Amino acid sequence: MDITLLPSLHNLDFREWSELTNNTKNCIKFCENIGLIGFTLNEPYAQDHNNWNFGAYMYEHLMNIYDDADSAKLQELFGTKLYMSTSTTYIADQQRIFNISNENNNFQSLVNLFPIKQNEHRNYNCLDKAIRQLDFDFYNDLLPTIAKWASDHTQSKLIEPLQAHTTRTIVYTVAQARYILANAFFLNTIPGYGNIHLNHLYNSLFDVLASERIRCLIEYFRLSSQQNDNRQISIERYSYKSELPDWSKQNIPIESSKFNVFTGRMEDANEAQGFVDFANKHIHIHRIIPSATQEEVLFSCCPEAFLSILACETLEDDEIVILRGCKRFVEYTGYADTFAYQGHYHEQNPAYIQDILVMDACFSGQFTRTHIDRDLAKAWAAFYKSKDEIIVTGNWGCGVFGGDLTFKFLQQLCAAMILGDHFKRLDYSVYNDEQLASNLKNYLAKMETNKKTIADIYQMMIEYSEASELPASRRKFSDAFEQWLNSS
Numbered sequence: 001m002d003i004t005l006l007p008s009l010h011n012l013d014f015r016e017w018s019e020l021t022n023n024t025k026n027c028i029k030f031c032e033n034i035g036l037i038g039f040t041l042n043e044p045y046a047q048d049h050n051n052w053n054f055g056a057y058m059y060e061h062l063m064n065i066y067d068d069a070d071s072a073k074l075q076e077l078f079g080t081k082l083y084m085s086t087s088t089t090y091i092a093d094q095q096r097i098f099n100i101s102n103e104n105n106n107f108q109s110l111v112n113l114f115p116i117k118q119n120e121h122r123n124y125n126c127l128d129k130a131i132r133q134l135d136f137d138f139y140n141d142l143l144p145t146i147a148k149w150a151s152d153h154t155q156s157k158l159i160e161p162l163q164a165h166t167t168r169t170i171v172y173t174v175a176q177a178r179y180i181l182a183n184a185f186f187l188n189t190i191p192g193y194g195n196i197h198l199n200h201l202y203n204s205l206f207d208v209l210a211s212e213r214i215r216c217l218i219e220y221f222r223l224s225s226q227q228n229d230n231r232q233i234s235i236e237r238y239s240y241k242s243e244l245p246d247w248s249k250q251n252i253p254i255e256s257s258k259f260n261v262f263t264g265r266m267e268d269a270n271e272a273q274g275f276v277d278f279a280n281k282h283i284h285i286h287r288i289i290p291s292a293t294q295e296e297v298l299f300s301c302c303p304e305a306f307l308s309i310l311a312c313e314t315l316e317d318d319e320i321v322i323l324r325g326c327k328r329f330v331e332y333t334g335y336a337d338t339f340a341y342q343g344h345y346h347e348q349n350p351a352y353i354q355d356i357l358v359m360d361a362c363f364s365g366q367f368t369r370t371h372i373d374r375d376l377a378k379a380w381a382a383f384y385k386s387k388d389e390i391i392v393t394g395n396w397g398c399g400v401f402g403g404d405l406t407f408k409f410l411q412q413l414c415a416a417m418i419l420g421d422h423f424k425r426l427d428y429s430v431y432n433d434e435q436l437a438s439n440l441k442n443y444l445a446k447m448e449t450n451k452k453t454i455a456d457i458y459q460m461m462i463e464y465s466e467a468s469e470l471p472a473s474r475r476k477f478s479d480a481f482e483q484w485l486n487s488s
Contacts, residue, residue: 087158090180090196090310092188094156098147105139107131113147114187126290127202130214138218145225146182155179161192162237162321164313169236174229177304178221184306185217192310194286201290210290215341216300216330223329223344231353233325235308240381241318245418247376250454252417256444259413260427261437266392267328269427270348274388277323278396279360281315283308292339293400298356301330301345305356317374320382321358328354354392357382361397366407367465367474375408376458379415389422394429405430406478409440410461414454439478446485460484 098113107128131138149155155176162168172180183189184196191197198217204210262268266275278294285291286309292300299305304326312321331342359382362371375397383391393412397403409428416426430436447457464480474480 087160088190088192089156089158090189090192091153091156091183092190094153096188097151098186100144100147102144103140105143107139109139110143122199122203124202126204126207126210127214129207130211130218133211133215134218136222142218142222142225146185146221149175149178150182150186150188152179159311161310162235162312164316164319165239166237167239169234170311171235172233172304172307174224174231174233174304177233177307178224180307180310181217181220181303185221189310193313194282194284194309196288196306196309198288201288204290206290209292209337209339212339212341213288213290213292213296213300216332217303219341219344220303220329229327231325231327233304233307234323235311236322236324236385237312237319238322238381238385239316239319240377240385243381244318244373244377245380247373247414247458248455250414250418250458252454254413254417254444254447254452254454254457256448258416258423258425259444260425261430261440261444262427263430263432263434263437265431266394266427266429269390269392269429272388272390272392272427273352273354274357274383274386274391275354276382276391276393276396277356277358278394278399278401279315279321279358281360283312283315283321283358286314292334292336294335294394297332297335297339301332302326302328302356303330308358315358315360318377318381320378320385322382322386323356323358325353326356355386355388357386357388357391359396361401361403361408363401366397366403367461367477369462369465372411372461372465376411376414379412380418383415383419383423383426387422389424390427391416391425392427392429394431404477405436406439406443406481407461409443410457410481413444414457417454443481443485450485452485 092115100109100113107124110127110131111124136142152175155173156179157172157176159170162170180189181196184198187198187202189196198214201210201214260269275298277298280293280295284295284299284306288306288309305323308321308323315321328345328347331345333340333342359378361375361378365371366375379396395403395405395408396412397408398405412426412428416423428440430440460481464474464477467474467480
């Protein structure tokens with residue numbers, strides 16, 4: 001394969017991509033040939049994932065490596081539309097009728113419904129594997145229903161996408177969302193700002209994880225076929241630059257009663273009306289791949305959230321998104337490589353559906369003044385705009401984003417404390433980390449005893465940021481914070 005002749009990448013499957021980028025040298029050459037500068041390989045990943053796996057690494061994560069100029073080039077190459085000023089339905093063939101029998105169907109019956117160009121050189125191994133694991137007759141009991149939904153073009157709706165620097169809301173009915181997702185199942189969608197095309201799940205080298213995500217989507221369809229649901233789903237984009245609080249003037253004392261630190265999963269906080277999505281600025285990395293970050297797990301459990309991938313342009317530093325009405329259908333176990341579909345979700349409080357608060361933390365430089373202010377504002381805006389009285393969150397911006405556990409807790413604490421009397425509680429999951437739970441509870445008690453305010457905490461963060469220009473020479477933040485707290 002001659003990498004100098006490739007006009008576009010978005011039609012490559014994983015095997016073709018692997019052939020293209022089968023070693024580090026080829027990857028660097030590839031980046032040079034498409035005009036991307038300063039390519040550097042994540043060394044720990046390279047040591048553990050050689051040869052073809054690195055092709056998958058590039059395919060899944062390249063969008064997060066580059067600055068805006070290079071990212072724009074990547075989006076162009078991957079076939080993603082950068083500017084979508086016109087309305088669209090996101091459906092490729094809006095006259096397509098998915099004709100299928102109500103009996104005697106099999107895997108080939110399903111594949112025959114895919115567009116011809118998608119059939120070439122693909123065996124859909126992960127889709128086949130996922131269906132084989134089901135405990136019901138998918139081909140005859142559910143597939144005809146999905147085909148009927150995808151063929152019901154009366155549910156087609158022109159949507160004006162949510163561009164950056166705007167505050168605006170779009171609304172879908174449950175039937176309209178199901179129509180789009182059913183067409184995605186049959187590979188009959190086109191990209192918006194992102195792409196919900198499922199080829200990357202259907203044909204994947206990471207077959208276990210891909211199959212588990214496919215099973216989640218099938219469970220959504222199965223449960224939808226049993227329900228008569230009149231919900232509305234809204235995608236709300238907020239640009240809040242003109243509303244930012246002055247953190248240095250927030251002389252509001254910390255109230256420990258407004259925080260519940262616990263070691264269970266975020267999903268265990270069944271009183272919470274808002275659920276924080278530890279988001280990528282390209283929501284759900286603007287595509288659906290065999291991966292299971294917190295955001296990806298959340299979207300697989302609440303598949304109607306996938307619509308935001310299409311409709312939302314990349315989040316700016318002063319923007320958040322709130323998804324309302326996206327019902328949770330799926331229960332799961334694990335995370336990342338251990339993620340697995342477990343069954344349908346049993347609602348403990350069916351009176352309401354949790355809002356999804358889409359807020360992206362900074363990817364690096366968390367202790368710089370700019371990023372301190374950025375992430376404080378992100379958390380505040382998501383909490384404030386949601387108007388939810390109880391919100392569940394956790395180690396936002398940590399994990400692969402590298403955030404400090406104590407630091408990100410304090411940022412979310414500050415954001416919650418200025419919401420006013422209507423805000424009742426922030427449930428804070430430190431999943432299975434008893435020591436962290438103990439530390440955070442002690443911090444809360446001591447901050448309240450010492451009458452610390454939001455302004456005090458903010459000033460401490462800034463002083464820590466300014467203490468040293470060289471990150472390597474800084475003390476660990478938790479050590480600096482404990483010293484500050486104990487010296488008060």
